[in-house]
Amino acid sequence: MIxxxxxxxxxxxxxxxxxxxxxxxxxxxxxxxxxxQPGGQCSELYPKKPIYDIPGYPEILAGDLTDKLLEQxxxxxxxxxxxxxxxxxxxQDDGTFIVTTNKGTQHQAPVVAIASGLGSFExxxxxxxxxxxxxxxxxxxxxxxxxxxxxxxxIIAGGGDSALDWSIxxxxxxxxxxLVHRRNEFRGHLDSVEKVQELKNQGKINLITxxxxxxxxxxxxxxxxxxxKKDADPVLxxxxxxxxxxxxxxxxxxxxxxxxxxxxxxxxxxxxLDYQTNIPGIFAIGDGNxxxxxxxxILCGFHEATLMCQAAYxxxxxxxxxxxxxxTVSGVDxxxxxxxxxxxxxxxAIE
Amino acid sequence: MEQDVAxxxxxxxxxxxxxxxxxxxxxxxxxxVRSFELAPEGTIxxxxxxxxxxxxxxxxxxxxxxxxxxxxxxxxxSEAFYVKDNSRLGCQIQMTPEMEGLKVELAPES
Numbered sequence: 001m002i003x004x005x006x007x008x009x010x011x012x013x014x015x016x017x018x019x020x021x022x023x024x025x026x027x028x029x030x031x032x033x034x035x036x037q038p039g040g041q042c043s044e045l046y047p048k049k050p051i052y053d054i055p056g057y058p059e060i061l062a063g064d065l066t067d068k069l070l071e072q073x074x075x076x077x078x079x080x081x082x083x084x085x086x087x088x089x090x091x092q093d094d095g096t097f098i099v100t101t102n103k104g105t106q107h108q109a110p111v112v113a114i115a116s117g118l119g120s121f122e123x124x125x126x127x128x129x130x131x132x133x134x135x136x137x138x139x140x141x142x143x144x145x146x147x148x149x150x151x152x153x154x155i156i157a158g159g160g161d162s163a164l165d166w167s168i169x170x171x172x173x174x175x176x177x178x179l180v181h182r183r184n185e186f187r188g189h190l191d192s193v194e195k196v197q198e199l200k201n202q203g204k205i206n207l208i209t210x211x212x213x214x215x216x217x218x219x220x221x222x223x224x225x226x227x228x229k230k231d232a233d234p235v236l237x238x239x240x241x242x243x244x245x246x247x248x249x250x251x252x253x254x255x256x257x258x259x260x261x262x263x264x265x266x267x268x269x270x271x272x273l274d275y276q277t278n279i280p281g282i283f284a285i286g287d288g289n290x291x292x293x294x295x296x297x298i299l300c301g302f303h304e305a306t307l308m309c310q311a312a313y314x315x316x317x318x319x320x321x322x323x324x325x326x327x328t329v330s331g332v333d334x335x336x337x338x339x340x341x342x343x344x345x346x347x348x349a350i351e
Numbered sequence: 352m353e354q355d356v357a358x359x360x361x362x363x364x365x366x367x368x369x370x371x372x373x374x375x376x377x378x379x380x381x382x383x384v385r386s387f388e389l390a391p392e393g394t395i396x397x398x399x400x401x402x403x404x405x406x407x408x409x410x411x412x413x414x415x416x417x418x419x420x421x422x423x424x425x426x427x428x429s430e431a432f433y434v435k436d437n438s439r440l441g442c443q444i445q446m447t448p449e450m451e452g453l454k455v456e457l458a459p460e461s
Binding site: 041045046049118119124126127158159160181182183185187246247249250252264265266290 | 391392393394397398401403404406422423425426427429430432433434461
């Protein structure tokens, strides 16, 4: 069991800044994110794109903003559970919450802050009626264990970087690799596209374009796929695995079943006070919350995170006095023993 | 308003909406749909309009001459689902006076 003061669900900009604000109040945080790296949308969707409305930064790349937020909160030693999705929450008799991920990792804290943005990023599934029957029986939306494809027949579908990169990688591992894409053009790094071209010429990748997987055949597991080329009759190709790689799309997911009030696909909060949800002790901050006048902006998430931390302090330290301090005046004392502070003013008489 | 264009949007439930979209606010079709709340928040314009998610995919039903597809839109549509020959991403269609009479249908959520 991981114990902390605030469990933050979502390691995007809002969640990361909450770590810093909590740290100023001597509260420890642990972040859970379904993605394998921190940064949320900023690192997953558009790390190389500029943002122009972060106060103080006329222009900053989304990936750089993530790096700076990580650096800013580093001295407060946040914990991370990455690549796992927060699935269950359970309130304990002592008022704390236990949050359990899809992989069974458990976290306990008196306060939970949901900074989940648009939701957790889930693989987009192709529209084939029986595809869910074959999940983990030959259909995988993500490659976790490349070794499981050794000497197997594999069909990959998709036209982006992950489809290209995995086709290249598995061409050395699998018995055969077939790449199916709806168009002749691929969207990926130029060298990946060229490498696939080269492997195709060598006969190491069987490229079928423009085509689509139109049916999955098999008794208990995937045995063959029906592939239909544009303006041609469908053909059946034997395979052990079907790996559709069509990118990720955010879904609210299991959080929708936590008993929280939902409005406009987001979690309703009290914006007059502290961004608390209808369940005391659970807050929602950033793009994932809703209140009248809500704007889904990173800068609004920063503000919401700051106010949430003040309310969390009161829950965790009932009755304990506190006044707002300015970092310029008080400095920043990290949990790692570091201290940042403004240089002392020089006092010297002029003769 | 004088600078508005009349367009028709068929939502995901099949309901047709005739609306007046402003041309002077640098809005694209995805943003028009959101501003008129014709699709639930969180189901359209997920990536914010970067042609990176296809949640604003629509079928163009009128024969308007639309701005030519850029590489990123074409690539996104090549990976999206429910794509037809008349598919476009709403976020790549700017509201200009030439859009007067435009008729589109929102593609299913995916």
